[in-house]
Amino acid sequence: METINIYHTNDVHSHLENWPRIKQFLAGKQEMHQQIEEETFLFDIGDFIDLWHPFTEATKGKGNIDLLNECQYTAVTIGNNEGVNLPYEDLNQLYDHAQFDVLLANLYQPNGGYPHWVKPYKVYRTKKGTRVGVIGLTAPFVHLYGLLGWRVTEPIQELKKWMGPLKAESDIIILLSHLGLEEDESIAVECPDIDVILGSHTHHFLEKGKFVGDTLLGAAGKFGHFVGHVTLNLNDSKTIIDKYAVLYDSKDLPKVQNEQEQIDGYFSKGKSLLNQKVTTLTTPLETNLFQETEFSRMLCRALREWCNSDCAMINSGLLLGSLKGDVTVFDLLTICPHPINPCVVELTGKELEKVVKQTKNEDLVHRHIKGLGFRGTLLGAFVYDRISMDGESILVDGKEVDYERSYTLALPDMFTFGHFFKDVLPHKEKNYFLPEFLRDILKWKLQKQS
Numbered sequence: 001m002e003t004i005n006i007y008h009t010n011d012v013h014s015h016l017e018n019w020p021r022i023k024q025f026l027a028g029k030q031e032m033h034q035q036i037e038e039e040t041f042l043f044d045i046g047d048f049i050d051l052w053h054p055f056t057e058a059t060k061g062k063g064n065i066d067l068l069n070e071c072q073y074t075a076v077t078i079g080n081n082e083g084v085n086l087p088y089e090d091l092n093q094l095y096d097h098a099q100f101d102v103l104l105a106n107l108y109q110p111n112g113g114y115p116h117w118v119k120p121y122k123v124y125r126t127k128k129g130t131r132v133g134v135i136g137l138t139a140p141f142v143h144l145y146g147l148l149g150w151r152v153t154e155p156i157q158e159l160k161k162w163m164g165p166l167k168a169e170s171d172i173i174i175l176l177s178h179l180g181l182e183e184d185e186s187i188a189v190e191c192p193d194i195d196v197i198l199g200s201h202t203h204h205f206l207e208k209g210k211f212v213g214d215t216l217l218g219a220a221g222k223f224g225h226f227v228g229h230v231t232l233n234l235n236d237s238k239t240i241i242d243k244y245a246v247l248y249d250s251k252d253l254p255k256v257q258n259e260q261e262q263i264d265g266y267f268s269k270g271k272s273l274l275n276q277k278v279t280t281l282t283t284p285l286e287t288n289l290f291q292e293t294e295f296s297r298m299l300c301r302a303l304r305e306w307c308n309s310d311c312a313m314i315n316s317g318l319l320l321g322s323l324k325g326d327v328t329v330f331d332l333l334t335i336c337p338h339p340i341n342p343c344v345v346e347l348t349g350k351e352l353e354k355v356v357k358q359t360k361n362e363d364l365v366h367r368h369i370k371g372l373g374f375r376g377t378l379l380g381a382f383v384y385d386r387i388s389m390d391g392e393s394i395l396v397d398g399k400e401v402d403y404e405r406s407y408t409l410a411l412p413d414m415f416t417f418g419h420f421f422k423d424v425l426p427h428k429e430k431n432y433f434l435p436e437f438l439r440d441i442l443k444w445k446l447q448k449q450s
Helices: 016-035 054-059 062-070 088-094 142-148 155-169 181-190 259-273 294-307 329-335 349-358 438-449
Strands: 002-009 039-044 121-125 131-138 172-178 196-199 210-212 215-219 226-234 240-249 277-285 311-315 323-328 342-348 382-385 387-390 393-396 406-412 430-432
Touching: 002 016, 002 196, 016 039, 016 062, 016 226, 016 259, 039 131, 054 062, 054 259, 054 329, 062 088, 062 259, 121 155, 131 155, 142 430, 155 172, 155 181, 172 181, 181 196, 181 210, 181 215, 196 226, 215 226, 215 240, 277 294, 277 329, 277 438, 294 311, 294 342, 294 382, 294 406, 294 438, 311 349, 311 387, 323 329, 329 438, 342 349, 349 387, 349 393, 349 406, 382 387
Parallel strands: 002 039, 131 172, 172 196, 196 215, 311 406
Antiparallel strands: 002 226, 121 131, 210 215, 226 240, 277 323, 311 382, 342 406, 342 430, 387 393
16 A cells, blocks of 8 residues: 655735744644655645735745745745735746746646646656656636736636546546636536546635545645645555545644744844835824825825826725834835735716715725735724715716716726626726836835835
8 A cells, every 4th residue: 555645735825923833834744744654745825825915926926935935845836825926927927946846737828828837737646656647727817817927728628628637647646726616616517537626716615525426525724724744545556545644733833942033033034124115294194984085085095196197096904004204115015915906997877976975884994804805803983085964965076977988997997896886897898007016116115205
């Protein structure tokens, strides 16, 4: 018999507070398996980086790659935080010093070739000669990837294209899937030759895995809360006779000597690298979740000016703190950590009125938000530029809205992903501005004013 151990992480999102324990745990397991001559593979399934953390922002993600190198990862695939939150050049150079493979079958250069740092799949051989074929797929944000200079394809079609070579060259097939649980379940049905699907993207965790047919699904939640472990037992014919999955809870892992110092060290290093002065404020800029302030008006005005639109709106919850005195790049990251881009939609006057009136709903103001790039807690009050109210009437640049006219509205891209204003925005064409985040626009505005 042969035993193959597969450890996996996903959606860590630069939550490095769990990393020292994970690193120590993985090193111990690798050493143990080596001593008893069992094979070990280690995979990350994407969104390992997240630009909210100063260490990641300051190193453009390369510091995170060093962490994966230290743990001797076998291979990774990418998630949307790597794929659409980094400018083209930063992603193209992210893995320059990686000591592991980047497996990704559905990301291409515009000319149709793979990036130099990508392989669609790779076949690994164990010491006993078992051929382990591993392929990676990522969520197809087609439009956003296109704006950044990449071409991303439909993942299941891409997978089916490679299944022939994989089956011919492999005894075991593993999919690294940054697609989400529903997609993984569909793939298990459509491609039953896949033995293991390691999942991510929807932050689901499968405590003991999940079987769909004979395919075992594994997933380890988010933020490094868990480390996944899949065990495969094979007979002499290199056929899997048993497979099962478990999760290890990071908070139950053994503590690490100087653990807090390591965690603080990641943060301090990033803060030091981002200690570049942007401007000096003579008057503090205050923020308030539930009412408009000069600060939130400034960000909204900057958004409209950057996008050259007729009007703009933001939510106060985007600003997580105030600014005063000397303002650094680190300060802007701290108060505006979201990987949220500007976006412009074109609306009729009637549609614009409908959206603005919906923003007055108090339930919306107090709504808790998770995901969509938002790194705050509550949505907060809405703030406008060149939009005002006169009783029940909506004014745009001081004039009553014309129902027949078209207006361009600049807003954070999170409002265009189908979770808000569902009767208007999801059906509209969107003009996304990439790769700039809202904090980049805030920096531009502060420097322009000074």
